[in-house]
Amino acid sequence: MRIALDAMGGDFAPEAIVKGAVQAAQELDAGASIVLIGKEDVVNDLLKEYGYTGSNITVVNASQVIEMGEHPTKALTQKPDSSIAIGYGLLKMQKVDAFCSAGNTGAMLVGAMFSVKAVEGILRPSIAGLVPKLNGGMGVILDVGANADCKPEVLEQFGELGAIYAKYVLDIQNPKVGLMNLGEEEGKGTMLTQAAHQRLKANTNINFIGNIEGRDLFNDKADVIVCDGYTGNIILKMAESLYDILNDKGMHDPFFDKFNYEAEGGSPILGINGNAVIGHGVSSPRAICNMVLQAQKMASSKISERFRKNFSE
Amino acid sequence: MRIALDAMGGDFAPEAIVKGAVQAAQELDAGASIVLIGKEDVVNDLLKEYGYTGSNITVVNASQVIEMGEHPTKALTQKPDSSIAIGYGLLKMQKVDAFCSAGNTGAMLVGAMFSVKAVEGILRPSIAGLVPKLNGGMGVILDVGANADCKPEVLEQFGELGAIYAKYVLDIQNPKVGLMNLGEEEGKGTMLTQAAHQRLKANTNINFIGNIEGRDLFNDKADVIVCDGYTGNIILKMAESLYDILNDKGMHDPFFDKFNYEAEGGSPILGINGNAVIGHGVSSPRAICNMVLQAQKMASSKISERFRKNFSE
Numbered sequence A, B: 001m002r003i004a005l006d007a008m009g010g011d012f013a014p015e016a017i018v019k020g021a022v023q024a025a026q027e028l029d030a031g032a033s034i035v036l037i038g039k040e041d042v043v044n045d046l047l048k049e050y051g052y053t054g055s056n057i058t059v060v061n062a063s064q065v066i067e068m069g070e071h072p073t074k075a076l077t078q079k080p081d082s083s084i085a086i087g088y089g090l091l092k093m094q095k096v097d098a099f100c101s102a103g104n105t106g107a108m109l110v111g112a113m114f115s116v117k118a119v120e121g122i123l124r125p126s127i128a129g130l131v132p133k134l135n136g137g138m139g140v141i142l143d144v145g146a147n148a149d150c151k152p153e154v155l156e157q158f159g160e161l162g163a164i165y166a167k168y169v170l171d172i173q174n175p176k177v178g179l180m181n182l183g184e185e186e187g188k189g190t191m192l193t194q195a196a197h198q199r200l201k202a203n204t205n206i207n208f209i210g211n212i213e214g215r216d217l218f219n220d221k222a223d224v225i226v227c228d229g230y231t232g233n234i235i236l237k238m239a240e241s242l243y244d245i246l247n248d249k250g251m252h253d254p255f256f257d258k259f260n261y262e263a264e265g266g267s268p269i270l271g272i273n274g275n276a277v278i279g280h281g282v283s284s285p286r287a288i289c290n291m292v293l294q295a296q297k298m299a300s301s302k303i304s305e306r307f308r309k310n311f312s313e
Helices: A015-027 A040-049 A073-077 A083-092 A105-114 A154-166 A189-203 A229-248 A285-300 A302-310 B015-027 B040-049 B072-078 B084-094 B103-115 B152-168 B190-203 B230-246 B285-300 B305-310
Strands: A004-005 A033-038 A057-061 A098-101 A126-132 A137-143 A175-180 A207-212 A223-224 A266-268 A276-278 B001-005 B033-038 B059-062 B100-103 B126-132 B136-141 B175-180 B207-212 B223-226 B269-271 B277-278
Touching: A004 A015, A004 A083, A004 A285, A015 A033, A015 A040, A015 A057, A015 A285, A033 A040, A033 A083, A040 A057, A073 A105, A083 A098, A083 A105, A098 A285, A105 A266, A105 A276, A105 B136, A126 A154, A126 A229, A137 A154, A137 A229, A154 A175, A154 A189, A154 A223, A154 A266, A154 A302, A175 A189, A175 A229, A189 A207, A229 B230, A266 A302, A276 A285, A285 A302, B001 B015, B001 B084, B001 B285, B015 B033, B015 B040, B015 B059, B015 B285, B033 B040, B033 B084, B040 B059, B072 B103, B084 B100, B084 B103, B100 B285, B103 B269, B103 B277, B126 B230, B136 B152, B136 B230, B152 B175, B152 B190, B152 B223, B152 B269, B152 B305, B175 B190, B175 B230, B190 B207, B269 B305, B277 B285, B285 B305
Parallel strands: A004 A033, A004 A098, A033 A057, A098 A276, A137 A223, A175 A207, A175 A223, B001 B033, B001 B100, B033 B059, B100 B277, B136 B223, B175 B207, B175 B223
Antiparallel strands: A126 A137, A126 A266, A266 A276, B126 B136, B126 B269, B269 B277
């Protein structure tokens, strides 16, 4: 198994990325390897500097870099030799089993749509976020920003995508799917959530447990939290800010420490023909390492094929 | 000044309410008094039990009670002698200057619309929530549940309502109004927030500072946070749950302790012809006392007249 990693993406690239790759190289399963994509000479110099002497990291040259602030579509069109374009090229040709980057989120999403594309039958692929649970486990919330405005049928599919991710990557049997809403009762909510509730309820592929509320994010009512990308983005950023606030105050706790984006890898793109993960812009080596391990788990659990099976057949 | 208080509303009514009223009676400004509305004999017995001997609490009899789970409109129609119906009756006749209740939220909102009604020019009155800020102050977020689906012009008015509340009740000069969104850039967001952004930006009555994100809820970027009621409800309940989680873990801090709903009173209804506050269902005596003091501040700052002036003239 080969995990491609964008060496040039992220606020602390390439140093933090290469350092994270060296760390991950020691933790990967036997037979798995990392393909670092970036400026070959720079990456090789860093690998030497960090004392890497193993054989499970290879380097693929990419002469261009998509910067964090660039317009996704324009950047991908104008920079065909960028690390993100090359990474998705390798993923499309199945020369790698997964691709991760802590670079430009928009370019990672657009790149997926241009190259491996959405699984047939999926209306809108989604970026999912991971949510620490008070019971010690993790939950998944989607969408967290790829789709600001959603239709009810899109939210219904998010429920299925999230349930597949929870089952096969988070190892949760029969994951509970909840719809984020402003009240528990069935008739509550916006026109969108009212309509989505009926669709989720009627969907026999998932274990829909009904509406959940903002106070239920961290408890174990739902393993999969369904919402539009506007709402999910706000929830995720609010949760992340809490870690920073507690950290600034010197307040530590195993549960809240899991709010640290470093702890659990990146945000997977769900519903595309391939495994892709987007890391946080400020990713540290530890965060990069965890993202690579998460991508390995996604690839070994054949998550992308399971989406195809669920929606196309 | 007379503050009406529903003695029968809330999970721990009437005991917690009467106890809170006795507490508030000692903290009110000179000349201010409380009108307790509820079953006269029960309330009088409790006043005696709690040792109240002052002269600034009077009791008004209400033979009926609207329970927490009742349908708001139906309950108000069928129970004209309920404490909520009588409270709003007194408010409409200007026999009291404010009305607060920790009872049925829906009935409090519908009661306001039936009796004192929305200020002319206001499209949708709003229930606002209070948000503790890291700088030690408080911010206001609206809407938090009265209006799940909103139009751009409704969000624009929320900006004005919130700014008036922040200025005159929270004593914030030139309050900064921010639009909750999934990115800071002007073009980001849902169709709703994109359109609302343009309206808020063009509104010369307020100090609009642009979009804010989930991570900005507690910092001092914005004093007034504008969003639809679905989003605001989720944010508020998520914040409240944090207090409970930290409390369960024995983690205490002056900032997080302010997340305790008890600390800051209730949720004001903004944009109606009168001052009304809705308390948390589980309100303790301390929470009730703070809600009465908050209602006093709303009445003394003539917040309702300021809404009228802002929108009708």
